[in-house]
Amino acid sequence: MSRSPVRPYVITGGRSRTGRNVLEFESLVRTVPGVRVDPLVVNREQLTILELCRELLSIAEVAAHLGLPISVLKVLVGDLWELGAVQVLPPVRPAERAPLALIEEVLVGLRQLR
Amino acid sequence: MASVSSAEPEYLPSSVQGAVKILVTGPFGVGKTTLVGALSEIAPLRTEETMTAVGEGVDDLTGRPHKSTTTVALDFGRITLSTRLALYLFGTPGQQRFWPLWEDLSRGALGAIALVDSRRLEESFDVLGLLEEQRIPFAVAVNRFPDTPAYPEEELRAALDLLPGVPVLTCDVRDEDAAHRLLIDFVDHLRAGALELS
Numbered sequence: 001m002s003r004s005p006v007r008p009y010v011i012t013g014g015r016s017r018t019g020r021n022v023l024e025f026e027s028l029v030r031t032v033p034g035v036r037v038d039p040l041v042v043n044r045e046q047l048t049i050l051e052l053c054r055e056l057l058s059i060a061e062v063a064a065h066l067g068l069p070i071s072v073l074k075v076l077v078g079d080l081w082e083l084g085a086v087q088v089l090p091p092v093r094p095a096e097r098a099p100l101a102l103i104e105e106v107l108v109g110l111r112q113l114r
Numbered sequence: 115m116a117s118v119s120s121a122e123p124e125y126l127p128s129s130v131q132g133a134v135k136i137l138v139t140g141p142f143g144v145g146k147t148t149l150v151g152a153l154s155e156i157a158p159l160r161t162e163e164t165m166t167a168v169g170e171g172v173d174d175l176t177g178r179p180h181k182s183t184t185t186v187a188l189d190f191g192r193i194t195l196s197t198r199l200a201l202y203l204f205g206t207p208g209q210q211r212f213w214p215l216w217e218d219l220s221r222g223a224l225g226a227i228a229l230v231d232s233r234r235l236e237e238s239f240d241v242l243g244l245l246e247e248q249r250i251p252f253a254v255a256v257n258r259f260p261d262t263p264a265y266p267e268e269e270l271r272a273a274l275d276l277l278p279g280v281p282v283l284t285c286d287v288r289d290e291d292a293a294h295r296l297l298i299d300f301v302d303h304l305r306a307g308a309l310e311l312s
Binding site for chain 2: 025026099100107108114
C-alpha cells in the first residue's frame, strides 16, 4: 500500500511543532544509555528512534534512515527529549560562538583530511 | 558516486560535541548531489520534506492564491572535522518555490556554495538574489561540465551581477580532490569575512 500523505501527521498526533525545545536539521541525538520508557507514552516510530540512536546521529540522518520528513522527526524527537529519553547536542552557531574561532576550527579540520 | 540508501547508520564518534552546516545550492541538475557525494564521508543520504507552497502565478477566481503541497528532496552528507566537531552539507534547491524551506535550512549555517552552470546562468538568478537578501555568506562555484565554455571571470561576474566581495570559484564537482579544494577555498573566504568583522 502506498504511503498516504497525511500519515506522518497522524504519527505526531496532528502536531507540526513540539514544545519549548528547539531542534534543527543538524542537532545531534543520542539515546540516554539504559533508559526505559513507558511503551504507552511513546509510539512505534519513537521506539525505533531510541533503538537507532544508540550512538550519535543528526536529526537529518535519523529522518533519512527512517524515511520520515525532518519536520516529523523534530516532533517525535522533541517528545523523547522532554521525556528525558534522549540527549540532544544543539548545533554550534557562529552567532553564539566567536565566528572566527569556529570557522578556523572548520578550516583546520578540513585541511587535515587530505 | 555512492547511492542514496537506507543503509546501516554510520555513527559519529561519541566525543563529538556539536555540528555546523554549510549549504550547497543552485538550480536543478547543476551538480549539488554530486558535490555533496564527493565531499561526504558517509554514503550521502536523502530525506524528503513536504512543504505548502504558494502557487506561482496561479490565481483562482476567488482571488485567493493557489496553494499546493510540494515535496522537496534534500541530499546531505557529513564530514567529521575533529574529535569534537562535525560538518553537515545540505544540498538545497534554489528555485523560488522552495523558499519556505530556506528559513529552517539557513538558520545558523556558516554559509552557502552556489553552484552555477555557465551554460544556463539565468537559472541561478533566483538563488543568488535570495542569498544576498538573507545575507548568507556565499561563494559562486562554476561547475565545470565537459562542454562548459571557459568564460572570463569578469564576464561571469557581470552576467550574474555579483557584488565585489563574492568569490567566483571553478570546480569539476565529480572530482573528490577538486571538491575538497573548493570547500577549503570557500571556508577560507568565510574566514576572511570573519576576520574583517573581528
